[in-house]
Amino acid sequence: MDPVIVVGAGPVGLALALALAAQDVPSVVLDEGTGDDEYRPARTVVLRADTAAFAERLGCAEALRGEGVRWTGWRSIRRRQLVRHLSFVDAPDDGAFEEDGEGEDGERVAAPLHVPQHALTGALRTALASPPAAGLVRIVADCRLDALEQDATGISAHTRGDRSTWWRGSHLVGCDGARSTVRKLLGIRFPGRTAVERHAVAMLRTELPWPGEAVLHRRPPWRGGGDEVAARPLRGGGWRLDWLLPPRGDLVTPEALVARIRETLSGWCDETPPYELVDTGVYTLHHRLARRWRVDRAFLAGDAAHLLGALGTQGLDEGLRDVENLAWKLAQAWHGGGSPETLLDSYQAERRTAVAARLRAADQSLPVLRGGNGLRTYLRGGARGHDALLADAHLGRGPLGAPPAYPHSPLAPVDVEGEVAVGTAPGAPVADVPVTAPDGTAGRLRDRLGRGVLVVLVAPGTGVWDRRHWVTAGVMPRLAEAVGALPVRGELLVTEAYPGAAAHTVLLVRPDGHLAAAFAGVHPAALHAATQALLGGAPEQAAAETREEEAAHAP
Known part of the structure; x- marks a missing residue:
């Protein structure tokens, strides 16, 4: 049978090829680039417990332990006041925490994993070069998709450039990012909101007062602090700092960014400590959701299907969840089991619904968390609740951060003899016992x-x-x-x-x-x-x- 065609060799496309190979499904990965991953230290990702575990199962465990950092704690600060402090502790579920701030619950949650994106991509490529994936996955660089044709038995993709040829596959998955060629060739609309948030980011090496802990500081009291600044630890004394910018403000010059760095470091440390600036950048976050995620034998995943990231939500997390949801269904259909149409349709029904709920929660929270002063600032407990909501998004819980559930899945059994309720609702992620x-x-x-x-x-x-x-x-x-x-x-x-x-x-x-x-x-x-x-x-x-x-x- 023909292989699955994966368009795009970013983390989502590479993870899909690995997940398919683990289920004995061959694939061809069409990479528009040269196959060399861009080294950008300031471009990092935060993986929740479920997506970090998924990446480890794909063969990236050693690399993630070597390159990533699990937070030892979390601090929420407003002006000069510590609002919440969570200390992650070693526990059998690798993620309990003890709360000694102004928190209101003792829910157990896994410490997020912070890793440079180029390290994750490199680990996925290394895993693809090792058995069994090496015999099942072919990565083809320097080829750009320009045509798709589908019929009753498969799908054909044409690429131009040095690799000008037709590729034949059983199915095709567009993992080719926000400007997805697959999505455009399929004629799928991609509506949403533009410039929801804008951030300046810097990766530097220095010493901060909270080694190993992630910090979210709202309304910092020093001049030029802006509305919000976050610090996340990296390996080797590294830190990624993010400043929330006005959505449509002036360009951030190198001089202005250095001034922000010095003001922020001196605000946290009383004086500016020695630091080494490694990388900087400015990025804009958009919220978009593709109207359809499946057209016959073609699918969308990752940024090709959705864009999110405001308020601490993680786009790559959702992309990896797309992969984990789709891979086993494609494998089942490829091997000829089950009812493939219903099974493959359930990918859109489950994942698009889950991401839509995440985007809806973010859109509803943005006016509250990012709006100007108003009645909300006078409501008793309002500011504390806002800080908790934002912290939950970064920590991977609540409506902005918790792993998705599929309670209304078309795959759910109905009225089956002997069913009983347990601590996990049907469709929700199981406990890692x-x-x-x-x-x-x-x-x-x-x-x-x-x-x-x-x-x-x-x-x-x-x-x-x-x-x-x-x-x-x-x-x-x-x-x-x-x-x-x-x-x-x-x-x-x-x-x-x-x-x-x-x-x-x-x-x-x-x-x-x-x-x-x-x-x-x-x-x-x-x-x-x-x-x-x-x-x-x-x-x-x-x-x-x-x-x-x-x-x-x-x-």
């Missing part, structure tokens, strides 16, 4: 994602019992048989406990880490029907088949 496989391999649930569905049995005591006993005891043999009969690759795991789940609860987890369903005990027919719905089978039909099969086996 410790798990053990029947062969004794232990690890985290998140590390097992990506190649098929996971079936997790909540079995207290399995951590202390000898594996030889529990692997053949109780419900395990019947559940193992049910997993083996699923219409897709499935892996059986056990965990000591899961939030809100009773003993013998069975969880069905999608390849992208979202909960498909939870059952009170072992229900083979229901598990099969829920998996069938997950692959694009009609949920109502799956439920009917379940009831018929249950009735046939009833005593």
Whole structure:
């Protein structure tokens, strides 16, 4: 069968090629550039726990540990007052925090990972050059797409330049950025808002009073501080500093930027400490959302499908979530399983809805957080609530930052026998609990994602019992048989406990880490029907088949 064509060799396109290769799907990556990644130290990305874990599963774990920095804490400052201080602490879930500021909750959240974008891209390229991806992925540089043609069996893409030729694929995914050629060739509109925010940025090496901690300072009291300045730590004593600028202000000259740096450093340190300026830049943030994310065999992902980033939201985070959502569905369709039209349509239904909600939350928050003085400044607790909302966006929680859920997914099973509620709602990301496989391999649930569905049995005591006993005891043999009969690759795991789940609860987890369903005990027919719905089978039909099969086996 023809490979998947990936247009664009940025982080999103490279991650998609790796995710497909992990599921034995070949791809051709068409790179308009030369294949050399631009070295821009000031261009960095913040990855949340779910997207950082996804990048690690793609083969970037060592590079991310070597090049990235997990924040040790978070500080929100308004004028001269410390509003909130979160100290991240080592914990089994790699991300609890203790709050000693004016916070109002003790929710556990993973420390974000801050990494230079060129380091992430380089790590993805290194992983693509290693088995198994090396035998499944072909990257072609210096080729620019200029035509697309689709038919009933595949899609053809024409490139001009040194690589003037036609490429044939089973599907095509446009990961070619904000000015996407794929999107334009498909005739998809890209409406939204222009110049939502504008920032000046500098990467420098110096010593600040908060080593390892990220800082968001609103209304700094020194001259020229502006409305907001943020500092995020990097490796080797590096810091990325961001200043919020007026959306349509004057050009920022090098002299003006150096003045901002000196004023900010002296404001934080009482006097300007020695520093080495490595890189600078000015960037403008837009909010846009493509009308369609799929046209027959062609798809959009990353900046080609959406632009966001105001108020601390992370565009690359959403691009990687696009990849994780789409890759397993494309792989299933490529290998000929499930109902491909429903399955592939669910990519737009889930991801576009989630990103639209994120953009809507940002648009609703912008007038409050960025508006001028008014009644809101006199409302009791208003400023504190605004600071909390903005901090949550940077920390990856709340409506501006939390990982998305797909509660109304077209893949959700309906009225399946034995379903039960647990601490994770259907369609939401599962908790990253410790798990053990029947062969004794232990690890985290998140590390097992990506190649098929996971079936997790909540079995207290399995951590202390000898594996030889529990692997053949109780419900395990019947559940193992049910997993083996699923219409897709499935892996059986056990965990000591899961939030809100009773003993013998069975969880069905999608390849992208979202909960498909939870059952009170072992229900083979229901598990099969829920998996069938997950692959694009009609949920109502799956439920009917379940009831018929249950009735046939009833005593």
